Amino acid sequence: MSSPDNESDYEDDAFDFSGNDDDEDLDEETLFWQLLLLINPGDEETALHQFGRFRELREGADDDGEAIDTLQEVIDWTSGYRVEEGDTQSFIDSIAQLAARWNLQVDWGVEDPTDDEFLQSVDVPELMSTAHDRLREHGYTVxxxxxxxxxxxxxxxxxxxxxxxxxxxxxxxxxxRPGSDAF
Incomplete structure (x- = not known):
């Protein structure tokens, strides 16, 4: 198979992830695989491991709970974050761990982001917005x-x-939503 000569060869190849195209009906499992590839850029091995774990947990589940909750369980602290509303320390720690995958550090605007006074003066949405802005500078989106x-x-x-x-x-x-606009 030969490569296309130029970018114009791709114009009509837009993929419809909504499954509305009769020829391209994507099932939920395929979409979760695509999601894992997106949240593990350049690390297909981790995505593959997480996908296997996701499928295993979904097959072994007694009830048919939310698939996104299963995915979140699989990716926590490796490719995703989940923290309680007031847990600013865990948010900083989890984002630091995620950013470290690309040898990046988030500048939180203070010398010591683990300082209790700082942690009590901010909330998770503020920190998420800061992380979003700092990582956008390096080509990433929170x-x-x-x-x-x-x-x-x-x-x-x-x-x-x-x-x-x-x-x-x-x-x-x-x-x-982008991290600059927390729920």
């Missing part, structure tokens, strides 16, 4: 999803994948 409870959860993707991330999330029925 996402947060509507958890419908008192937690904040999400992941980080490449900035260039923003539209694809929104399309995959919409197809899965996951309400997401």
């Amino acid at each position: 996402w947060n999803r509507d958890t419908r409870d008192d937690t904040f959860a999400g992941w980080i993707t490449l900035r260039r994948d923003d539209e694809t991330m929104q399309a995959v999330a919409a197809a899965l029925g996951i309400d997401i």
